[in-house]
Amino acid sequence: MKKEKEYDKKSLASDYFNEAVRFYKNGKEILKNVPIVYKSYEDSKPVAEAAGICYLSMLKALDGYLILKGIDKANLPTSYQGYWQTLSKDMVHNGKVKSAIKIAYENLHIFGYYRGGTGVSMIKEGFQCAKFVIEHLSHKKIT
8 A cells, every 4th residue: 555655656746747847848938939139038928928837837846846755735835935834844955956946936936927027037047947946856857
């Protein structure tokens, strides 16, 4: 029974990691079609959409990681603060991961999605941080 439960946990986490990669690639695809003028994306709507999708990709990877750590799917965090508190409880000790999560949250979720930010370097940094988190937690390279 325990082996079956362990397999289910790994299988479910793998599904989350696969979704994270899929979402990330979808966000990149949307963003690559937005024209850039003077270091700024020309249209804020697809940038907001891409930023939101990329931020969600990172959350999917965090969900997969938390499931592997024994958190039940029904008890996964539902807010940034919830993720931060859960990860701070002896789960992620890697400062680079925590920093990347914070930067992706700020650049993608707050500035890119909610505030309509269009700065190319800001959005790209958010994408790079989300990619780092996904690859680090899932042990999958995004190509």
